[in-house]
Amino acid sequence: MSYHRISKKPASTIAPNLHDYDEYRAHFSWDQARASLDGLPDGKGLNIAYEAVDRHVNALRGHHTAIRWLDNQGHAHDYSYAELKKRTNQFANALRSLGIGKRDRVFVLAPRVPELYITALGTLKNTSVFSPLFSAFGPEPIQMRMDIGAAKVLVTTTRLYQRKIQALRDKLPSLQHVILIREDESADLVADTHDFDELTQAVPDTFEIPPTDPEDMALLHFTSGTTGKPKGAVHVHKAVMMHNMTARLALDLHLEDVFWCTADPGWVTGTSYGIIAPLTIGATMIIDYAEFDAERWYNIIQDQRVSVWYTAPTAVRMMMKAGEEVISRYDTSSLRFMASVGEPLNPEAVVWSESAFGLPFHDNWWQSETGGIMISNYAAMDIKPGSMGRPLPGIEAAVVKRLKDGGIKMIETPNTPGELALKTGWPSMFRGYLGEEARYQKCFVDDWYLSDDLVSCDEEGYFWFIGRADDLIKSSGHLIGPFEVESALIEHPAVAEAGVIGVPDAISGEIVKAFIVPNAGFQAEGSLKKQILGHARKKLGVAVAPRDIEFRKNLPKTRSGKIMRRLLKARELGLPEGDTSTLETDE
Amino acid sequence: MNRDQIKSVVLSELYSIAPELEDEDIAPDTAFRDQFDFDSMDFLNFVIGLHETLKIDIPEPDYPKLLSLNGCVAYLESKDLPG
Numbered sequence: 001m002s003y004h005r006i007s008k009k010p011a012s013t014i015a016p017n018l019h020d021y022d023e024y025r026a027h028f029s030w031d032q033a034r035a036s037l038d039g040l041p042d043g044k045g046l047n048i049a050y051e052a053v054d055r056h057v058n059a060l061r062g063h064h065t066a067i068r069w070l071d072n073q074g075h076a077h078d079y080s081y082a083e084l085k086k087r088t089n090q091f092a093n094a095l096r097s098l099g100i101g102k103r104d105r106v107f108v109l110a111p112r113v114p115e116l117y118i119t120a121l122g123t124l125k126n127t128s129v130f131s132p133l134f135s136a137f138g139p140e141p142i143q144m145r146m147d148i149g150a151a152k153v154l155v156t157t158t159r160l161y162q163r164k165i166q167a168l169r170d171k172l173p174s175l176q177h178v179i180l181i182r183e184d185e186s187a188d189l190v191a192d193t194h195d196f197d198e199l200t201q202a203v204p205d206t207f208e209i210p211p212t213d214p215e216d217m218a219l220l221h222f223t224s225g226t227t228g229k230p231k232g233a234v235h236v237h238k239a240v241m242m243h244n245m246t247a248r249l250a251l252d253l254h255l256e257d258v259f260w261c262t263a264d265p266g267w268v269t270g271t272s273y274g275i276i277a278p279l280t281i282g283a284t285m286i287i288d289y290a291e292f293d294a295e296r297w298y299n300i301i302q303d304q305r306v307s308v309w310y311t312a313p314t315a316v317r318m319m320m321k322a323g324e325e326v327i328s329r330y331d332t333s334s335l336r337f338m339a340s341v342g343e344p345l346n347p348e349a350v351v352w353s354e355s356a357f358g359l360p361f362h363d364n365w366w367q368s369e370t371g372g373i374m375i376s377n378y379a380a381m382d383i384k385p386g387s388m389g390r391p392l393p394g395i396e397a398a399v400v401k402r403l404k405d406g407g408i409k410m411i412e413t414p415n416t417p418g419e420l421a422l423k424t425g426w427p428s429m430f431r432g433y434l435g436e437e438a439r440y441q442k443c444f445v446d447d448w449y450l451s452d453d454l455v456s457c458d459e460e461g462y463f464w465f466i467g468r469a470d471d472l473i474k475s476s477g478h479l480i481g482p483f484e485v486e487s488a489l490i491e492h493p494a495v496a497e498a499g500v501i502g503v504p505d506a507i508s509g510e511i512v513k514a515f516i517v518p519n520a521g522f523q524a525e526g527s528l529k530k531q532i533l534g535h536a537r538k539k540l541g542v543a544v545a546p547r548d549i550e551f552r553k554n555l556p557k558t559r560s561g562k563i564m565r566r567l568l569k570a571r572e573l574g575l576p577e578g579d580t581s582t583l584e585t586d587e
Numbered sequence: 588m589n590r591d592q593i594k595s596v597v598l599s600e601l602y603s604i605a606p607e608l609e610d611e612d613i614a615p616d617t618a619f620r621d622q623f624d625f626d627s628m629d630f631l632n633f634v635i636g637l638h639e640t641l642k643i644d645i646p647e648p649d650y651p652k653l654l655s656l657n658g659c660v661a662y663l664e665s666k667d668l669p670g
Contacts, residue, residue: 136624291627318631507631531606
C-alpha cells in the first residue's frame with residue numbers, strides 16, 4: 001500500500017527555523033552552526049553545560065523556566081535557568097570535593113528525577129564524563145558497563161542501590177563514591193554512600209567552569225554489539241554543536257517553546273534531546289517521572305501547553321491502540337511540531353497522527369555513535385510517510401555496498417538497497433569505543449562511517465529504512481545485543497545453549513525471543529520456562545531480558561559452533577533460509 | 588469469583604509475565620512499576636493475560652485502575668465474575 005505525501009503549507013504562526021531545505025543545505029557551513037553557541041568566556045573553549053545553562057543566565061534569561069518536572073502524582077516543580085545554574089554548580093563542587101576531576105567517569109542509574117539532570121550537567125561543568133545507565137537494567141548489564149567505563153562515581157537512588165548495586169560493590173574496583181538520592185527522606189543513610197542533598201548543600205553554589213577543549217571527552221553512551229561486550233561510544237564537548245543545530249533544524253525548537261522529549265536519559269536520545277539540546281536553545285523542558293499512560297500524556301500536553309514533542313514509535317503505537325477518541329477529549333492545540341525516533345515510524349502511524357492530532361509525526365534517524373540526529377523530516381519539508389527524511393545540512397549520507405576486498409562501492413541508482421554510510425567529520429561523531437580501538441576502526445571505510453543499517457534512497461533524496469545488517473534487536477527503540485542476553489541465559493543451570501533473536505511485535509517493533517536447549521535432566525516445560533525467564537529478568541533487567549522463551553532439542557550452528565541466529569529468525573518468521581552452506585549441525 | 592480467587596488469578600498472571608516476583612513481597616497499594624522492574628510492555632502483556640484468562644473486556648481507559656494489586660482486585664470484583 002502506498003501513502004499520500006503530506007504537503008506542508010506556509011506556517012501561520014511561528015516560521016520554521018529551516019524554511020527551505022535545499023537552500024539552507026546549499027549555503028550551510030559549520031561555522032554558522034558554531035555561531036549559535038557562545039563558547040566559554042575569555043576563549044576558554046567549549047563546554048556543553050555552559051551552553052545548556054550558564055549562558056542563558058548571563059544573557060539575563062535566568063528567570064526563564066529551564067525544567068518543569070512532574071512528579072509521580074503529576075505535580076509540577078519548576079527549575080529556572082538561574083536555579084539550575086546554582087544546583088549544577090553545587091554538584092560540580094561536590095565532585096571536586098571528592099577529588100573527582102577531568103575525564104573521571106560519573107555514572108547515573110536513576111528514574112527521571114531532577115537530581116539526574118543536575119548530575120549530568122554538573123558532571124559536564126566539572127569536565128568529568130557523564131555516563132547514563134537505564135534504570136531498568138539488571139545487575140549484569142550495569143556491572144559490565146561500569147567496568148568497561150571505569151566508573152569512579154555512581155549517582156543512584158536508595159532503592160536502586162539496595163536492589164541492584166550493593167551486592168556488586170566488590171566487583172566494581174574502580175568505583176570510589178556512591179551518591180544516593182533519597183526518595184524517602186526519613187530513611188536511614190546507607191553505609192559507604194554519600195547523601196546527594198547533604199553533599200551538594202555543603203559546598204558553594206558558584207563554580208567557574210575550567211577551560212574545556214572542544215575535543216575533551218564529555219559523554220559515554222553504551223551500545224550493544226552483536227558479539228562480545230557492550231561498546232562505550234565516546235562523545236566530546238564539541239557534540240553540543242550538533243545537539244543545538246538539530247534542535248533548531250530537525251525539531252524546530254524556538255526560545256519560547258515548551259519541549260517534551262519522552263525518552264529516558266538512560267538511552268542516548270534521552271540525554272542528547274532530553275537534557276542537552278533543548279537547554280542549549282533556552283527553551284522550557286518537561287520531564288515526567290511516570291511511565292507511559294495515554295491519558296496522563298494528553299493531560300501533560302494540555303496542561304503544560306507542550307509545543308514541540310519528541311517521542312518514539314512504540315509510544316505512538318500505544319496511543320493508536322488507545323484510540324483517537326481519547327485524544328479528542330483533550331486540548332492538544334498547543335502542539336506545533338511532533339517528531340519520533342528509535343526505530344522507523346510506520347507510515348500508518350504518520351497518517352494516523354495527522355488525523356488524531358492534526359499534525360504528522362516527523363520521523364528521524366540517528367544512533368548512539370552519531371551523537372545527534374543525522375537524517376530527518378522537517379517542519380517545512382513534505383513528508384513521505386514511512387521515510388526517515390533527508391540528511392541534516394552539513395551531513396552527507398550515502399547508500400553503499402561493502403566489497404569483499406574490504407572497500408565500499410557507492411550505490412547511485414535510486415531505490416536500491418544498501419548500507420547507510422555517513423561522511424566522517426560532523427561534530428558529534430563518536431571519537432572511539434572506550435578501550436577498543438580495533439572495534440572503532442572497523443566502523444569506517446575510507447572516510448565513511450558505516451551504520452550497519454540497511455536503507456534505500458529515492459530520486460528526491462529521501463531515505464527509507466529496510467532493516468539491520470546485523471543481529472542486533474530493536475525493541476521499544478532500544479538496541480539489544482543478543483550475545484549479552486545469551487550469556488546471561490546460559491548461566492542458568494538448566495540451559496545448555498541459547499540463541500536469541502528479535503521477532504516482530506505490533507507495539508514494540510521487535511521483542512526479544514530466546515530459543516533454549518535444556519541440559520540433560522531438565523524437562524522442557526512451562527515451570528522451567530518461568531524459572532529461566534525470572535532468572536533472565538533478574539540478571540538483565542526487563543529492558544534486556546527475553547519476553548518469550550521456546551525450547552528446542554538443538555540449535556542450528558556453524559562448523560565453529562556459532563549459533564546461526566539468522567537461520568533461527570528465518571525459520572521463526574517463515575522466510576527463505578538463504579545461504580546455509582556454513583551450517584554444520586541443524587536443529 | 589470471590590476476592591481470594593480473584594487475587595490468585597491476578598498473581599498468577601503477574602508471575603507468568605515476571606516470574607522473579609514470586610520471591611518478592613508485593614505492597615498491595617503501590618503500583619507494580621513503582622516497586623519492581625515492570626515496564627509498559629509487561630503491563631500491556633499483563634492486561635492481555637487477564638483479558639484472556641478471565642474472558643472479560645478491559646477497555647483502555649480502565650488500565651490505570653489495574654496498576655496495583657489491590658487496584659486489580661477491586662476492579663475485577665466490580666466485574667462480578669462467575670466462579
